[in-house]
Amino acid sequence: MKKNVAYLLTIFFIVSCSDSGSTESNSENVEQKKYEWRLVTSWPKNYPGLGMAPERIADLVEEMSNGQMKITVYGAGEQVPAFGVFDAVSSGSHQMGHSGGYFWKGKVPAAQFFTSVPFGLTADEINAWVNRGGGLELWREIYEPFNIYPIPAGNTGTQMFGWFNKEINSLEDIKGLKMRIPGIGGEVLKEAGGIPVTLPGGELFTALQTGVIDATEWVGPYNDLTFGFHQAAKYYYYPGWHEPGPMLELLINIDAWNSLPRHLQVIIETATNAVNQDTLDEYLARNNQALNELIEVHGVELRKLPDDVIEEFRAISEKILDDLAKEDETISKVYDSYSKFKNDVTEYHKISEDAFVESRNK
Ligand code: CA
Numbered sequence: 001m002k003k004n005v006a007y008l009l010t011i012f013f014i015v016s017c018s019d020s021g022s023t024e025s026n027s028e029n030v031e032q033k034k035y036e037w038r039l040v041t042s043w044p045k046n047y048p049g050l051g052m053a054p055e056r057i058a059d060l061v062e063e064m065s066n067g068q069m070k071i072t073v074y075g076a077g078e079q080v081p082a083f084g085v086f087d088a089v090s091s092g093s094h095q096m097g098h099s100g101g102y103f104w105k106g107k108v109p110a111a112q113f114f115t116s117v118p119f120g121l122t123a124d125e126i127n128a129w130v131n132r133g134g135g136l137e138l139w140r141e142i143y144e145p146f147n148i149y150p151i152p153a154g155n156t157g158t159q160m161f162g163w164f165n166k167e168i169n170s171l172e173d174i175k176g177l178k179m180r181i182p183g184i185g186g187e188v189l190k191e192a193g194g195i196p197v198t199l200p201g202g203e204l205f206t207a208l209q210t211g212v213i214d215a216t217e218w219v220g221p222y223n224d225l226t227f228g229f230h231q232a233a234k235y236y237y238y239p240g241w242h243e244p245g246p247m248l249e250l251l252i253n254i255d256a257w258n259s260l261p262r263h264l265q266v267i268i269e270t271a272t273n274a275v276n277q278d279t280l281d282e283y284l285a286r287n288n289q290a291l292n293e294l295i296e297v298h299g300v301e302l303r304k305l306p307d308d309v310i311e312e313f314r315a316i317s318e319k320i321l322d323d324l325a326k327e328d329e330t331i332s333k334v335y336d337s338y339s340k341f342k343n344d345v346t347e348y349h350k351i352s353e354d355a356f357v358e359s360r361n362k
Contacts, residue, residue: 035069035264037256039096040089042082042103044202045075048286049223053154053248053279054098060271061264069264071096082200089251090146097251098153102183103198108146110330113338114139116246117184118317121342123155123245123280125349129341130247138334147254151272154248154279157287159240160224161305162217163208163233168305171312180204180216184320185242191316201227208232217242221290222283230298237303241313248279 039058043051058071076082085097086104101111113120114130121129129135130152143150162181166173175193186196197213201223207213209232216233217240218224230236250272257265294300305313325335 031068033068033261035260037069037071037095038079039071039073039098040078040080040085040094041073041097042076042085042099042200045073045078047075047201047223048226049156049219049279049283050154050201050248051075052282053275054096054250056275056278057098057153057250057268057271060274061267064267064271065264069267073098076200076202082202083198086146086148086251089148089253092147092253092255095253095256097249099249099251100182100246101150101249102246105183108142109324109328110142110334112183113331113334114150114247114249115183116243117321117338118188118242118244119314120244120338121345123157123247125342125345126245126247127152127155127276128345129338133341134337135341138337142330142334143251144254149252149254149257151250151252151269152247152276153250153272154276155283156219156223156243156246156248157280157283158220158245159217159243160220161237161240161242162215163224163229164215164235164237165233166214167235167303168237168309170306171309178212178214180207180213180218181242183242184317184324185217187320188242188313188316191320192313205229205232220283220287221294222286225290225294230294230300234301235303236294236300237305239305239310241305241310241317247276 039054041051041054045051046055054073058073061069061071074080079094080088083103085099086107088094089097100115101108101113102115104111114135116126120126126135130139136152139150162179168174171192174189176195177189177193178195178197179189180197180199181189182196182198186198189196197207199207199213201218204213204216204218205227208216208229216229218227218229220240224230224236250268252268260268291302295302321335325332
């Protein structure tokens with residue numbers, strides 16, 4: 001006991017000495033310097049779920065830093081276009097962004113694995129791969145040449161396949177179909193004979209209503225209800241094989257990040273990790289209520305994609321992912337890590353969550 005007290009006193013003494021080693025004015029600067037940052041997003045301002053994630057990060061950072069850091073959040077188009085977020089953060093015109101990695105597939109094809117790929121990881125699984133399975137290190141490595149530091153910043157959970165005005169009974173019904181569907185999901189649709197389009201969320205309702213597109217995916221009942229897609233399409237298809245658990249991203253300009261004192265970096269990481277989980281919880285809590293409203297109040301017809309159609313989409317997806325990995329060294333590296341994690345976690349889930357949920361739901 002005495003030995004322990006002596007040990008603690010020694011530690012206290014060393015810490016006290018090293019504290020007095022830093023100059024008072026430096027530590028005062030670190031404590032007092034105010035930081036006012038701008039954060040641009042790909043979502044409409046204050047949009048439920050997706051758009052509120054960066055607002056919550058900003059609120060938490062301001063509160064946790066006792067007002068030392070203030071982040072102003074801008075909706076899509078307020079300062080930069082929805083799909084201009086990556087470039088704005090990369091160039092440093094804005095210190096922060098909130099978006100989804102698959103929007104940058106033309107620039108950073110491997111980024112898609114850190115949002116969602118068809119028949120890929122669910123929300124819990126991608127959290128585990130990114131945070132504990134080596135994904136985050138790879139993600140930071142591939143964004144580093146763009147001067148961007150990414151942090152996982154929200155997840156919608158498994159999405160819906162989307163809104164259609166005709167029934168999908170076979171792949172024949174996909175032929176010539178113009179559908180908003182981003183990322184590798186879009187490439188799968190193309191291979192199946194469809195015409196994929198990438199549009200920001202805020203433009204989807206008008207595009208669907210005026211016939212610019214025939215069908216659209218967006219997120220799930222909670223978000224789709226707010227956009228009113230039920231007023232422009234009759235059938236609501238599931239499952240969202242193309243986006244089983246898309247992860248959102250907080251993008252930070254690396255020079256801006258490096259200019260921060262360590263305690264503010266820790267606050268940003270901690271606040272963003274909290275919001276990453278909170279956003280997923282919000283979707284899970286709201287989606288089922290919204291689905292009931294869509295069906296019971298708005299008369300939406302819920303449809304499951306036929307099993308053979310899902311199977312065909314799966315076969316196309318596997319081929320596209322294999323081909324991408326052959327063409328691109330970075331994708332190959334990310335795909336190896338992702339696939340290995342997916343295979344292992346799938347085997348484990350078969351005897352844990354999957355087995356339990358199957359027995360519970362009988
Ligand atoms: Ca989506």
